[in-house]
Amino acid sequence: MHTYGLIWTEDRITTYIDREQNVVLDVKIDESFWKKGDFPESMNNPWKGEPNNAPFNKDFYIILNVAVGGTNGYFPNGDGGKPWSNESD
Numbered sequence: 001m002h003t004y005g006l007i008w009t010e011d012r013i014t015t016y017i018d019r020e021q022n023v024v025l026d027v028k029i030d031e032s033f034w035k036k037g038d039f040p041e042s043m044n045n046p047w048k049g050e051p052n053n054a055p056f057n058k059d060f061y062i063i064l065n066v067a068v069g070g071t072n073g074y075f076p077n078g079d080g081g082k083p084w085s086n087e088s089d
Helices: none
Strands: 004-009 012-017 023-028
Touching: none
Parallel strands: none
Antiparallel strands: 004 012, 012 023
């Protein structure tokens, strides 16, 4: 088992595994997400005039999906102790 952590402040997003010192991702919000995304200036920036942490400066929902499986052949039968078959319903 592991603990996956996320620390989200106004100027930084950090993720870690098991303990805060084991950092996986550390993003300093020192410029807008529009600029970080390398979107062209010619595009209409919906966050123009907003702080650097826009659009996350407003209330929002986050969905975390930990689904596994599938019967499309991506996970071959018999590999890694997979408990289902690609022929399963």
